[in-house]
Amino acid sequence: KFPNTFLKYLFITSFSLSIFLILFVNTEGSWKHLLLHSSMEAAGATIAIVLAIILLMIDTFHLKKKYILFGYAFLTMGLLDGVHALLASGNSFVFFHSVASLVGGIFFIFVWFESTKKIVFASQIILVTSALALVSLLSMLLFNEYTHYMPIMIDAEQNFTDIAFLINTIAGVLFLLSALKLFLDYIKFNKVDDFIFFSVALFFAIAEVLLYTSSLWQYEWWLSHFIRFFSYLIVLYFIALEIRKQKNTLDYEIYYDTLTGLPNRLLFTDRLTQTIEESNINKNKFALFYLDLDHFKNINDSHGYIIGDEVLKTVTQKLNEIVKSGDTVSRLGGDEFTIIMENISGSDEACILAEKIIKNFSKPLQIQNKTLDISTSIGISIYPFDGVDSIKLLKNADMAMYQSKVNGRNDFKLYTTKMTQHVLEKINMEASIRASIRNEDFIVYYQPQMNAENDTLIGMEALVRWNHPIFGLIAPYKFIPLAEETGLIIELDQLVMKIAMTQFSQWYKQGLNPGILSLNLSVKQLEEEDFIATLKNLIKTTNCKTKWIELEITEGGIMLNPEKSILILDKLNYMDIKLSVDDFGTGYSSLSYLKKLPIYKLKIDREFIKDISTNEDDKAIVKAIISLAENLNLKVIAEGVETLEQKEFLLEHKCKNIQGFLYSKPIPTAEIEKMLLKKI
Numbered sequence: 113k114f115p116n117t118f119l120k121y122l123f124i125t126s127f128s129l130s131i132f133l134i135l136f137v138n139t140e141g142s143w144k145h146l147l148l149h150s151s152m153e154a155a156g157a158t159i160a161i162v163l164a165i166i167l168l169m170i171d172t173f174h175l176k177k178k179y180i181l182f183g184y185a186f187l188t189m190g191l192l193d194g195v196h197a198l199l200a201s202g203n204s205f206v207f208f209h210s211v212a213s214l215v216g217g218i219f220f221i222f223v224w225f226e227s228t229k230k231i232v233f234a235s236q237i238i239l240v241t242s243a244l245a246l247v248s249l250l251s252m253l254l255f256n257e258y259t260h261y262m263p264i265m266i267d268a269e270q271n272f273t274d275i276a277f278l279i280n281t282i283a284g285v286l287f288l289l290s291a292l293k294l295f296l297d298y299i300k301f302n303k304v305d306d307f308i309f310f311s312v313a314l315f316f317a318i319a320e321v322l323l324y325t326s327s328l329w330q331y332e333w334w335l336s337h338f339i340r341f342f343s344y345l346i347v348l349y350f351i352a353l354e355i356r357k358q359k360n361t362l363d364y365e366i367y368y369d370t371l372t373g374l375p376n377r378l379l380f381t382d383r384l385t386q387t388i389e390e391s392n393i394n395k396n397k398f399a400l401f402y403l404d405l406d407h408f409k410n411i412n413d414s415h416g417y418i419i420g421d422e423v424l425k426t427v428t429q430k431l432n433e434i435v436k437s438g439d440t441v442s443r444l445g446g447d448e449f450t451i452i453m454e455n456i457s458g459s460d461e462a463c464i465l466a467e468k469i470i471k472n473f474s475k476p477l478q479i480q481n482k483t484l485d486i487s488t489s490i491g492i493s494i495y496p497f498d499g500v501d502s503i504k505l506l507k508n509a510d511m512a513m514y515q516s517k518v519n520g521r522n523d524f525k526l527y528t529t530k531m532t533q534h535v536l537e538k539i540n541m542e543a544s545i546r547a548s549i550r551n552e553d554f555i556v557y558y559q560p561q562m563n564a565e566n567d568t569l570i571g572m573e574a575l576v577r578w579n580h581p582i583f584g585l586i587a588p589y590k591f592i593p594l595a596e597e598t599g600l601i602i603e604l605d606q607l608v609m610k611i612a613m614t615q616f617s618q619w620y621k622q623g624l625n626p627g628i629l630s631l632n633l634s635v636k637q638l639e640e641e642d643f644i645a646t647l648k649n650l651i652k653t654t655n656c657k658t659k660w661i662e663l664e665i666t667e668g669g670i671m672l673n674p675e676k677s678i679l680i681l682d683k684l685n686y687m688d689i690k691l692s693v694d695d696f697g698t699g700y701s702s703l704s705y706l707k708k709l710p711i712y713k714l715k716i717d718r719e720f721i722k723d724i725s726t727n728e729d730d731k732a733i734v735k736a737i738i739s740l741a742e743n744l745n746l747k748v749i750a751e752g753v754e755t756l757e758q759k760e761f762l763l764e765h766k767c768k769n770i771q772g773f774l775y776s777k778p779i780p781t782a783e784i785e786k787m788l789l790k791k792i
Contacts, residue, residue, distance in 0.1 A: 159344040160190030182309065185219035186344075188212070206265035206272070210279045213320055217286030220313055223293050284320035287313045308350045315343040369443045371421055372428040380442035380450055384502045387440075387452055391495055398454045399462035402491040402509035403431075403469070405447035406521040411484060413639070413673045422479045423486060430472055435465070450509075459494055459526055466490050466524035474522075489516040490524035498527045511535050542598050545591055548578060549603050555579050556611045557778035560787070561630065561749060561771045564759050569791065570769060571628030571662070574612035575778045576604065601634045606646065608632075613656035615781060620660070624788040630662045630692065635669035639676075644683050662690040664715065678708055685710035692749075696737060707744065714741045716767070718752025725757040738767050 192212035265276040272280075294310035297303070316339075323336035367379040375383065384400070391398055405427065412420040424447065431441045431449060440452040453462060469490065477484045491513025499505040512527040514535070519525070548554060558572040578586040595601040609631055619626045637643055651658060663684060670677045670693065681691055692713040716737050720730045734750070741748040750762050753772030762770060776787075 158190070159341075159348055160186040162348070182220070182347075185216040186347075188219070189216040203262060203265050206276060207262050210265060210276055210283070213283035213316075214279055214286075216316065217283040217290070220290035220316075221286045223290055280320045280323060284317045287317035287320065291317060305350070305354070308346065312343045312347055315339050315346075319343075372424055372443050374428055374449075375440060375442040377442070377444045380440065380444065380452075381502060383440050383442075384452060384505070387454060388495060388500070388502060388505075391454075392500075396455050397458070397497075398452060398495050399456055399459070399465075400493045400495070400505045400509045401449075401451035401453065401462070401466065402493075402506070402513040403449040403451070403488050404513055404517070406487045406489055406517070408447035408486075410672050411486075413676065415482060415484075419479055419482065419484075423477060423484065426477055426479065427473075427486070427488075431469070434468055434472060450506075456494075459492070462492050462494065463524070463526070466492060470522065470524060487522035489513055489521050491516060491527065492524060493527045508532075538594065541591065541594055542600070544580070545578075545595055545598075545600050545604075548580065549600065549607055551581075552607065552611075553579050553581060554604065554607055554611075555780070556608055556615070557780055558612075558784045559771060559778040560776045560784075561627070561769060562775050563768055564763055564770045565768045567775075569625075569627050569787075571630060572626060572784065573630040573664070573771065573778075574608055574632070576608045577778075596634060596636065599636060602637050602640060605632070605634050605637045606650070609647075609650055610654065613650060613654040613661070616660055617655045619785070619788060620657075624785075625791070626784070626788060628662045628690065629656075629660055630664055632694065633663045633665045633669075635665070635672060638665060638669065638680055639673075643680070647684075648687075658688045662692055662712070664692045664694040666694045667696050670709065678710075681710050711746060713747040713749060716748065716750040718772075721750050721752045721758055721762075721772075724761055725755070731761070734762075734767075735765050738765050742766065 189212045192208050192215065263275045264273050266272055291310050291313035294306050294313055298306035298310055319336040319339040321336075322332040322339070325332060367376060368374065369376045387398055390396070405423075408420070408423070411423055424443075427449070428441070428443070431451065435441055435451055435453070439454060440450075442450045442452075444450060451465075453465060456462060469488065473486055473488050477486055491509045491511065493499060493505045493509040493512065495505060498508045508527040508531070511531040511534075512525040515531055516523045516525040525531075555577050557575045557577050559575060560569055561571045561573060562568065563570050576588060576592075578588075578591055580586050592601070595604050612629055612631060616626055616629045640646070650656075651661075665677075665681075670681075684691060690712040691710060692715055693709075693711055694715045695717040696714045714737060716734055720733050720737075722730075724730045724734055738748055740746075747769065748767050749769035749771060750758075750767055751771045753759055753762065753770040753774045755774060758772075759770060759774060762768070
C-alpha cells in the first residue's frame with residue numbers, strides 16, 4: 113500500500129532536491145554533489161526495483177501484459193543503477209549507467225510486439241534470472257578488475273566518447289519508439305495507463321539526449337538524472353492509485369451485491385450489529401424485515417436468468433423508493449432481501465411499511481416487453497422484543513416470513529413465540545422424513561381403478577404412506593407438503609417408484625394382471641436434469657415394462673413451465689410410457705399447450721365429483737372435461753367417486769373409468785394381492 117500522503121511528501125522532497133541540485137551544487141565535482149548523486153541514484157534504483165516487484169509479483173494488480181515488460185526493464189535498470197550509485201566516478205561509473213539505459217530501452221521496445229505475440233517468453237523466472245545474471249556478470253568485470261574489457265566511455269576531459277554516445281543514442285531511440293507505440297495505443301484506446309507509460313518512455317528518451325549532449329557533472333547532466341528519477345516517481349504514483357482503485361473495487365465486491373448494488377450479507381450483518389449497538393445505547397427500537405419473492409424460481413425457469421436478473425434490479429429500485437433515507441436495504445442472495453427500519457416507536461410503523469411494499473409489488477412489472485406478476489412474503493422481527501443479537505433477530509424474521517408463505521404468500525407476519533415451536537416441529541419432521549427414506553419406512557398403498565361398465569380392474573394408483581417406527585401410519589397430508597418444500601419429495605418419489613415397480617413386476621411374473629400402474633410425478637422430480645436417466649435405471653433394475661406404467665403430473669405442475677414440460681414429456685412418450693394430467697380442471701391450462709402435450713389421459717379432480725349430484729356448476733364442468741377429452745382423443749378417468757349416483761352420472765356422460773371409495777379405499781399390498789388372486 114502507498115498512502116497518498118506519503119506520495120505527496122515524496123514528490124515535494126524530490127522536487128526540492130532537484131532544485132537544490134540544479135541551482136546550488138558545485139559543478140566542479142566535490143564530495144557534496146557526489147554524495148547527493150549517489151543518494152539520488154540509490155533512491156531511483158530502489159524505486160525501480162519496487163516497481164518491478166509490484167509489476168511482476170502482485171497478482172491482484174491486473175495490468176496489461178505489456179506492462180510486465182516494464183517490470184523487467186525497471187528491475188534491470190534499478191540493479192544496474194544501484195551499482196552505478198556505488199561508484200564515485202570513472203569509466204565504470206558511466207558504463208553501468210549506459211548499460212542500464214540500453215537494457216531498459218530493449219525491454220521497452222518489446223511493447224511493439226506484445227499485441228501480435230511475436231515475442232514469446234518461457235516464463236517470468238527466465239527473464240528475472242537473465243536480468244540478475246547480466247548485473248552479476250557486469251559486476252564481476254568491475255570488482256574482479258576486468259575493467260579493461262569495458263569500452264572507453266569518457267575521455268581525460270570528462271567528455272563522453274563516441275561509443276558512449278552510440279550506446280545512449282540507441283537507448284534514446286528505443287525509448288522514443290516505445291513512446292510512439294504507447295501514444296498510438298492511447299489514441300486508440302484512450303487509457304490513462306497508456307498515457308502514463310508513454311510519458312515515462314518519452315522522459316527517458318529526453319533524459320538520454322540531455323545526458324550525452326553535455327559533459328559529466330554539468331547542468332544538463334543533473335537535469336537528465338532528475339528527469340529519470342522523476343519518471344520513476346510518476347510510475348510509482350500511478351501504480352499506487354491503480355492499486356488503491358483495485359482495492360476499492362475489491363472492497364465493493366466483498367461488501368456489495370454486484371447485480372443490484374445493495375449491501376450483501378456480509379455488510380448487512382455488520383450494519384445490523386451496529387444498529388443493535390446504537391439502539392441499545394439510545395434505547396431505541398427497530399424492525400428487521402425479511403423478504404422473499406414468491407415463485408421467483410418460476411420466472412427464471414420460464415423466462416431465463418436475464419429476465420430474472422432484471423426483475424431483481426426492478427425490485428431493488430422499488431424497495432429503495434419505498435424505504436426512508438437512512439434505512440438499509442440488503443440482498444442476502446437469490447431472491448431474499450432484508451430491510452433494517454431504524455428508530456420506530458412500535459410495530460405499527462413496521463406494519464405500515466410492509467403493507468406499502470405488498471401494495472407496490474401488486475402492480476405488474478414490465479420487463480423487456482413482458483408483463484410479469486411478482487409478489488413477496490415478508491417476516492418482521494422487532495428489537496429488542498424478538499431478539500437482542502443479530503442471529504436471533506434474523507432467524508425470527510425468517511420464521512415470520514416462512515409463516516406468511518404458509519398462509520398463502522403475498523403477505524407479511526410479525527414474529528411470535530409460537531412460530532419458534534412450529535419451526536422446531538418442522539425441523540424435527542424433516543429430519544424424520546430424511547431418516548425414514550434412508551431406512552425405507554415408507555410403504556405403498558394401492559387404490560384400484562375400475563371400468564365402471566363391467567366392474568373390472570384396469571389398473572391402480574400407487575399412493576405413499578409413512579409407517580413411522582414410533583407413531584405408526586401417518587397420512588400423506590401431514591408430510592407431503594414438507595417433503596415438497598424441502599426437496600425430499602424427489603427421493604421419496606424415487607423410493608415409491610422403486611417399490612411399486614418392483615411389486616408390479618412380481619405380480620406379472622406370478623401370472624396376475626394388476627393392469628396399469630399409475631405413479632404420481634412431482635414437479636421437482638420433473639425438473640431434475642437426470643430424471644429420465646434415473647427412470648430408465650429404475651425400469652431396468654425392477655424389470656418393469658414401460659407399457660405397464662402411467663405417470664401422473666398435476667395440471668398446475670405442467671403449466672409452471674409448459675415449454676420445458678413438453679420437451680420432457682415427449683421423451684417419456686417416446687419411451688412408451690403413458691402420461692396422465694392429474695387434478696384436471698383445477699389449474700389454468702392453455703388449450704394451445706394442452707394439444708401439444710403428448711398426454712394419454714385426463715383425470716377429473718375429486719372436487720368436481722364430490723357434489724356432482726346436486727351442484728349444476730360441477731355437472732357442467734365434468735361434462736365439459738369429458739367432451740374435451742373425447743374431442744382430443746384422450747382417455748378420461750374420474751377420481752373421488754364414492755356414491756352410485758356419481759357413478760351413474762359419469763357412465764351416462766361416457767366416462768366409464770373411475771377411482772374412489774365406491775370400489776375401494778387405498779389398501780396395502782397384501783389386500784390388493786388377495787383381490788388379484790380372486791380374479792384368476
